[in-house]
Amino acid sequence: xxxxxxDEINKLIEENRDTTPSVSISVFxxxxxxxxxxxxxxxxGNDVRADEETVYEWGSISKVLVWVSVMQLYxxxxxxxxxxxxxxxxxxxxxYLSYDKPITMLxxxxxxxxxxxxxxxxxxxxxxxxxxxxxxxxxxEPAQIYAPGEVVAYSNWGAALAAYxxxxxxxxxxxxxxxxxxFERLGMEHTAIKPDLSDNQWVAEHRDKTHCYYLEDGILNxxxxxxxxxxxxxxxxxxxxxxxxxTFTKAFLCDSxxxxxxxxxxxxxxxxxxxxxxxxxxTPRFCHGLxxxxxxxxxxxxxxxxxxFSSLMQFDPVSKTGFVVMVNMRANSIYRSRIxxxxxxxxxxxxxxxxxFKEVDFSGHYIMSGGTFEKGCFSxxxxxxxxxxxxLDKGEYTSNSGVKSITQLSDNAAIFTLVNDxxxxxxxxxxxxxxxxxxxxxxxxxxxxSNSTFIINNIILISMIISLFVVMFLLVVxxxxxxxxxEGDLRRFKLVEINFGIAESILAAAISxxxxxxxxxxxxxxxxxxxxxxxxxxxxxxxxxxxxxxxxGKMNKVLILEDVCCVLITVGFIYWxxxxxxxx
Numbered sequence: 001x002x003x004x005x006x007d008e009i010n011k012l013i014e015e016n017r018d019t020t021p022s023v024s025i026s027v028f029x030x031x032x033x034x035x036x037x038x039x040x041x042x043x044x045g046n047d048v049r050a051d052e053e054t055v056y057e058w059g060s061i062s063k064v065l066v067w068v069s070v071m072q073l074y075x076x077x078x079x080x081x082x083x084x085x086x087x088x089x090x091x092x093x094x095x096y097l098s099y100d101k102p103i104t105m106l107x108x109x110x111x112x113x114x115x116x117x118x119x120x121x122x123x124x125x126x127x128x129x130x131x132x133x134x135x136x137x138x139x140x141e142p143a144q145i146y147a148p149g150e151v152v153a154y155s156n157w158g159a160a161l162a163a164y165x166x167x168x169x170x171x172x173x174x175x176x177x178x179x180x181x182x183f184e185r186l187g188m189e190h191t192a193i194k195p196d197l198s199d200n201q202w203v204a205e206h207r208d209k210t211h212c213y214y215l216e217d218g219i220l221n222x223x224x225x226x227x228x229x230x231x232x233x234x235x236x237x238x239x240x241x242x243x244x245x246x247t248f249t250k251a252f253l254c255d256s257x258x259x260x261x262x263x264x265x266x267x268x269x270x271x272x273x274x275x276x277x278x279x280x281x282x283t284p285r286f287c288h289g290l291x292x293x294x295x296x297x298x299x300x301x302x303x304x305x306x307x308x309f310s311s312l313m314q315f316d317p318v319s320k321t322g323f324v325v326m327v328n329m330r331a332n333s334i335y336r337s338r339i340x341x342x343x344x345x346x347x348x349x350x351x352x353x354x355x356x357f358k359e360v361d362f363s364g365h366y367i368m369s370g371g372t373f374e375k376g377c378f379s380x381x382x383x384x385x386x387x388x389x390x391x392l393d394k395g396e397y398t399s400n401s402g403v404k405s406i407t408q409l410s411d412n413a414a415i416f417t418l419v420n421d422x423x424x425x426x427x428x429x430x431x432x433x434x435x436x437x438x439x440x441x442x443x444x445x446x447x448x449x450s451n452s453t454f455i456i457n458n459i460i461l462i463s464m465i466i467s468l469f470v471v472m473f474l475l476v477v478x479x480x481x482x483x484x485x486x487e488g489d490l491r492r493f494k495l496v497e498i499n500f501g502i503a504e505s506i507l508a509a510a511i512s513x514x515x516x517x518x519x520x521x522x523x524x525x526x527x528x529x530x531x532x533x534x535x536x537x538x539x540x541x542x543x544x545x546x547x548x549x550x551x552x553g554k555m556n557k558v559l560i561l562e563d564v565c566c567v568l569i570t571v572g573f574i575y576w577x578x579x580x581x582x583x584x
Contacts, residue, residue: 044220055203057238070165082106109286119142143374194237252300253320289302292442293347299344309329310331365388390406
């Protein structure tokens with residue numbers, strides 16, 4: 001019912017009017033538009049209303065362009081989905097592979113090639129700093145931390161790598177390929193794919209008319225134009241009007257023989273077949289790069305987020321219904337969670353529910369497989385920020401990620417209800433004893449950490465942090481003490497005291513630099529890690545020198561404290577690989 005859908009959408013917009021800058025929503029069938037609603041302002045400061053010419057960034061919906069390109073080359077017989085992609089790449093393209101197993105295009109489509117997040121920056125605010133896709137991939141290559149096919153870890157870098165394979169196989173620049181074989185074929189005249197939008201002058205001229213916003217304490221804050229240029233651009237830099245994204249999505253609603261995306265009659269049908277399943281072995285997780293949700297029928301699509309935009313496209317090929325929603329706001333979840341239910345109805349998980357399942361304990365600590373740093377100097381950062389903790393309290397589960405309850409459906413499926421009452425379907429795998437090994441959502445695995453590992457990590461981390469604070473306190477004490485010493489005593493103490501003071505000073509400066517500029521600044525990260533290596537060397541020197549040059553005396557307890565701190569800091573630096581500024 002078009003009227004009912006439009007009424008529900010307008011009601012949702014009205015409920016969130018004060019916290020939404022602008023939102024563009026279209027619901028459609030294969031050939032007809034069911035309803036289109038454009039509300040709010042593209043630029044609140046200059047009172048510019050959103051309209052059909054407002055451009056939005058697609059974010060990760062851009063990856064669907066990669067997967068369509070791959071399937072086009074596949075149907076032409078130029079590309080195998082099961083072959084090792086190294087067949088299509090320059091010799092010795094990879095530098096940081098950990099496993100001698102083939103990486104296939106299906107691994108990239110399923111996000112299970114095993115890559116961690118790139119350690120180096122994948123964005124820049126300077127368009128002049130942009131580089132070729134090949135160079136960008138080599139400059140930002142992440143470590144491979146999982147064997148291909150074993151863990152789903154959503155990877156922007158992996159998707160961009162697939163686009164580079166498209167370049168090598170087609171002999172065309174990726175942006176040129178997409179413009180010729182997708183945009184021109186579909187008549188998408190108001191969409192660009194290059195990170196600087198140089199492939200579409202109209203989009204380039206209209207982009208800065210859209211300002212971006214973020215919500216903090218219920219108040220919208222402007223980020224102005226918020227331009228960020230993505231080096232590995234195929235993963236997320238498509239930008240254009242909602243109408244063009246609707247045109248692209250409609251191409252998936254056609255019968256396979258009629259879609260303009262492909263030449264062969266069965267290619268679209270094949271693209272919509274599952275390439276990886278959830279833990280139950282029957283619920284599709286990815287279909288050749290497309291994410292899958294259950295709303296009665298299976299619904300395909302992809303979401304996208306950039307620094308200042310949120311978007312979602314989904315379609316049901318059975319009912320031949322789809323929608324697109326685009327918001328000029330960072331991390332907007334309201335429309336992305338509510339619009340699918342308005343269009344497709346509430347999710348139906350009845351076919352997953354059984355009555356004879358063995359109840360499992362979800363409590364524990366989990367590490368996210370995607371968006372993390374397992375190798376390199378920021379592994380400690382991932383431990384602190386990318387950890388999913390589930391706690392069982394008086395029969396109820398809670399978590400640090402907004403989960404207020406968990407309802408088990410079967411031996412491998414459960415509903416996680418969030419604090420905003422949104423329900424999320426998760427799957428899980430268990431070991432032979434029935435203990436959970438991992439929890440799965442579409443794009444990542446949450447890998448359970450053993451209690452012993454969690455305790456050891458915390459002991460080493462807390463000991464290192466306390467020791468660092470003690471060392472900094474001793475810096476002040478040493479400076480005061482040096483002034484009070486006589487010349488003879490100064491000669492006795494100066495090597496130990498001055499070196500220790502230098503070590504403390506450079507570490508304090510490095511930590512201050514890191515916190516002032518943030519971990520996203522690559523130069524600062526490198527400086528910090530180099531300083532950390534120097535500090536580590538001085539710590540080892542001090543531990544040795546203290547025993548060689550210092551005899552027994554009234555300050556012996558302080559020396560012991562310094563020795564202990566040196567050892568704890570050294571252990572922490574080595575355990576967390578803080579010295580490893582190169583990232584691997």
